[in-house]
Amino acid sequence: MSASPVETKKPAKITVKGLRKSFGTNEVLKGIDVEISEGEVVCVIGPSGSGKSTLLRCLNKLEEISAGHVVVDGFDVTDPKVDINEVRRHVGMVFQHFNLFPHMSVAENIMLAPVELKKATKAEAREQALTLLERVGLKEKADARPASLSGGQKQRVAIARALAMNPGIMLFDEATSALDPEMVGEVLQVIRDLAASGMTMVLVTHEMGFAKEIGDRVIFMDGGVVCESGPPAELFGNPQQERTQEFLSKVL
Amino acid sequence: MTESRKTRAPRALLRAVIAGLAGVFVLLGGAGAAMAQPSDSNVEGKNFVIGTDTTFAPFEFRANGELVGIDMDLLQAIAKDQGFSVDIKSLGFSAALAALSSNQVDGVIAGMSITDDRKAIYDFSEPYFESGVQMAIAKTDDSIKGYEDLAGKTVVAKTGSEGETYAKSIAAKYGFTVKSLDQSATMAESVKSGSAVAVFDDYPVLAYGVSQNNGLTTVTEKVPGGSYGFAVNKGQNPALLAAFNDGLAKLKANGEYDKILDKYLADPASAVPSNFWERLGNSIPALMNGLGHTILVTAISFAVAMVLGLLAGFMKLSNNIVVRGISTTFVNIFRGTPLLLWAFLFYFGVPQLTGLPMSIWVAGVLTLSLNSGAYVAEIVRGAIQSVDPGQLEASRSLGLGYGKSMQKVVVPQAFKMMTPSLINQLIIMLKDSSLLLAIGFTELLYQGQQIYAANFRITETLLIVGVIYFVAIMALTKLANYVDRRFNK
Numbered sequence: 001m002s003a004s005p006v007e008t009k010k011p012a013k014i015t016v017k018g019l020r021k022s023f024g025t026n027e028v029l030k031g032i033d034v035e036i037s038e039g040e041v042v043c044v045i046g047p048s049g050s051g052k053s054t055l056l057r058c059l060n061k062l063e064e065i066s067a068g069h070v071v072v073d074g075f076d077v078t079d080p081k082v083d084i085n086e087v088r089r090h091v092g093m094v095f096q097h098f099n100l101f102p103h104m105s106v107a108e109n110i111m112l113a114p115v116e117l118k119k120a121t122k123a124e125a126r127e128q129a130l131t132l133l134e135r136v137g138l139k140e141k142a143d144a145r146p147a148s149l150s151g152g153q154k155q156r157v158a159i160a161r162a163l164a165m166n167p168g169i170m171l172f173d174e175a176t177s178a179l180d181p182e183m184v185g186e187v188l189q190v191i192r193d194l195a196a197s198g199m200t201m202v203l204v205t206h207e208m209g210f211a212k213e214i215g216d217r218v219i220f221m222d223g224g225v226v227c228e229s230g231p232p233a234e235l236f237g238n239p240q241q242e243r244t245q246e247f248l249s250k251v252l
Numbered sequence: 253m254t255e256s257r258k259t260r261a262p263r264a265l266l267r268a269v270i271a272g273l274a275g276v277f278v279l280l281g282g283a284g285a286a287m288a289q290p291s292d293s294n295v296e297g298k299n300f301v302i303g304t305d306t307t308f309a310p311f312e313f314r315a316n317g318e319l320v321g322i323d324m325d326l327l328q329a330i331a332k333d334q335g336f337s338v339d340i341k342s343l344g345f346s347a348a349l350a351a352l353s354s355n356q357v358d359g360v361i362a363g364m365s366i367t368d369d370r371k372a373i374y375d376f377s378e379p380y381f382e383s384g385v386q387m388a389i390a391k392t393d394d395s396i397k398g399y400e401d402l403a404g405k406t407v408v409a410k411t412g413s414e415g416e417t418y419a420k421s422i423a424a425k426y427g428f429t430v431k432s433l434d435q436s437a438t439m440a441e442s443v444k445s446g447s448a449v450a451v452f453d454d455y456p457v458l459a460y461g462v463s464q465n466n467g468l469t470t471v472t473e474k475v476p477g478g479s480y481g482f483a484v485n486k487g488q489n490p491a492l493l494a495a496f497n498d499g500l501a502k503l504k505a506n507g508e509y510d511k512i513l514d515k516y517l518a519d520p521a522s523a524v525p526s527n528f529w530e531r532l533g534n535s536i537p538a539l540m541n542g543l544g545h546t547i548l549v550t551a552i553s554f555a556v557a558m559v560l561g562l563l564a565g566f567m568k569l570s571n572n573i574v575v576r577g578i579s580t581t582f583v584n585i586f587r588g589t590p591l592l593l594w595a596f597l598f599y600f601g602v603p604q605l606t607g608l609p610m611s612i613w614v615a616g617v618l619t620l621s622l623n624s625g626a627y628v629a630e631i632v633r634g635a636i637q638s639v640d641p642g643q644l645e646a647s648r649s650l651g652l653g654y655g656k657s658m659q660k661v662v663v664p665q666a667f668k669m670m671t672p673s674l675i676n677q678l679i680i681m682l683k684d685s686s687l688l689l690a691i692g693f694t695e696l697l698y699q700g701q702q703i704y705a706a707n708f709r710i711t712e713t714l715l716i717v718g719v720i721y722f723v724a725i726m727a728l729t730k731l732a733n734y735v736d737r738r739f740n741k
């Protein structure tokens with residue numbers, strides 16, 4: 001399916017204002033301002049070390065935020081009074097290296113959060129896990145151990161796990177980078193379906209073709225700042241900034 | 253009276269009542285003369301804890317698992333005569349004196365010579381045995397006929413004994429070196445193995461060893477020397493001392509004293525079984541008892557060490573510098589000091605500092621578990637740190653808190669990684685528990701020592717003890733690996 005047109009002025013789902021992040025003396029994010037509205041699919045591209053992952057991890061506070069504000073689903077995650085665990089239940093995250101729990105079965109991986117957070121009984125959670133697995137095409141693997149799955153299957157399970165708390169936002173950090181080429185497609189298909197369902201998504205990706213196809217908007221980062229952003233057709237077809245042109249000439 | 257007696261108050265009361273009733277009967281029977289003595293009234297019906305050596309045959313040693321010997325028989329006979337009872341703690345000579353100083357025992361009877369140095373710290377009874385030092389050499393050695401033949405050679409003597417004092421006093425004159433050892437049996441062994449040519453020891457001890465075919469023979473006349481006495485802490489337990497003296501005088505008067513001495517000195521071979529296999533058979537119950545204590549103290553200590561280690565291991569990972577500091581200090585202290593030091597400190601030091609009695613089990617468990625806890629803490633920390641940080645991130649990103657994430661995701665994986673190290677630690681602890689013999693804890697190796705102290709078969713006894721340890725550890729390893737496989741699939 002093709003990218004849906006940018007819908008104008010839906011309420012902001014994520015608001016990033018003046019976000020700065022340093023590791024020691026190394027400032028990695030140097031003032032980021034981004035607004036993402038409900039249902040929007042935003043792809044983040046940029047050279048290695050530009051701060052894409054760090055930005056994503058600041059959105060659910062996996063990194064401490066040095067300065068600025070990040071408001072997610074109405075919660076200001078920089079506010080110490082906000083229960084970050086509560087916020088994270090609204091934000092699913094998918095990692096490059098899957099990070100499945102190896103000591104649990106596939107279904108148990110998905111059931112962990114709903115059961116532990118008392119959102120469902122074990123039976124309900126299993127029911128839901130099977131539904132999610134069906135959605136990613138892996139229902140028959142429910143009782144397998146993660147170690148017995150292929151990379152593409154692992155990542156699909158990881159996506160199902162991230163969906164278990166019914167989040168309104170999904171974050172993907174290079175979800176296909178660690179996969180063998182022949183498995184990339186099956187994972188991208190799952191992400192595509194999610195986008196079609198109206199999920200708000202932020203994807204850090206190296207797959208330019210996929211970003212072009214799926215993104216409502218593409219953000220190009222370089223050196224800890226947002227260098228250029230816009231609809232994929234414009235950013236890829238007619239980049240305004242020299243650094244964007246340079247980057248795209250290398251990767252396209 | 254010592255603190256350890258206070259804990260026995262109910263029992264002491266019961267004994268007092270029984271003794272009182274008995275006294276009434278005796279009075280009614282018109283035979284109350286002995287009871288009327290003032291010194292008796294203070295000790296009657298009471299129970300005293302008496303410390304003694306482990307390995308000083310014929311004064312104290314084990315035969316068929318029972319502590320016997322001149323000291324033991326005398327003490328029991330005196331206790332019976334004077335109407336008190338005794339609990340014997342077979343601690344080893346130095347440990348018994350340490351226990352006396354820290355009031356862990358009420359008195360010590362251990363073939364101890366009365367010396368001026370000792371009189372400064374302890375109160376002694378009347379001498380109950382006139383000893384003397386003699387020299388013995390290997391039976392097969394015909395090169396040594398007297399002190400003149402010792403030039404350039406090494407001799408052994410027991411640490412702190414009269415034999416040591418005497419040997420040192422003539423060492424320069426005859427040009428030999430004195431090496432001090434702790435046990436009669438090891439001294440005999442070093443002479444037989446050739447690492448020393450002669451042993452200086454109290455003559456009854458040597459005579460007894462010779463009678464047990466320990467491979468030695470005596471060559472010199474005995475040098476008249478020290479008298480043995482029963483000791484109590486200075487200024488404490490005067491009643492017990494008086495009762496001992498009174499009882500001793502009576503035994504001497506009625507001939508029982510001579511009978512006891514004859515039993516061990518005139519015909520010592522009859523005191524214990526002569527066949528080695530017979531002796532071994534007799535010693536199996538004692539060894540099994542020791543093994544039981546070894547396993548029990550290890551099991552309790554390991555459970556405590558796990559709790560301590562998990563706690564300290566997690567504290568080491570804390571972001572709080574104070575919490576981390578406490579844990580690091582704990583680990584450094586117990587990894588940086590010998591186990592044995594803590595055993596002595598807990599068992600002898602703590603009662604002196606606090607005035608409270610310390611059970612040997614508590615001291616043993618504290619020693620083993622604190623030491624092991626420090627290592628377990630490091631194992632726990634290492635295992636948790638080796639779990640991929642992405643695991644914690646994934647769990648946190650799902651909205652699970654830090655504690656829940658640790659509990660459900662990180663710790664189960666860490667446990668799987670640490671079980672081999674933990675099993676290793678358990679086995680180290682089981683072996684280390686043998687060090688507790690130094691404070692008189694009756695574990696397996698201690699029981700082995702007791703046995704070879706009496707039969708002088710060091711090598712055979714140690715081999716048997718070694719086989720028992722080996723089998724126990726093999727079984728434990730198998731069990732632990734089985735449990736590991738069951739739970740860490």
Ligand SMILES: Nc1ncnc2c1ncn2[C@@H]1O[C@H](COP(=O)(O)OP(=O)(O)OP(=O)(O)O)[C@@H](O)[C@H]1O
Nearest residue numbers: 023024026028046047048049050051052053054055
């Ligand atoms: N935990 C950390 N501690 C110190 N420095 C870090 C840490 N994480 C990231 N950095 C640094 O921050 C900078 C940005 O890293 P980040 O991972 O956000 O880049 P990226 O754009 O995702 O790169 P890539 O495309 O290689 O994944 C890099 O220079 C990196 O070395």
Ligand SMILES: [Mg+2]
Nearest residue numbers: 052053054174
């Ligand atoms: Mg990255």
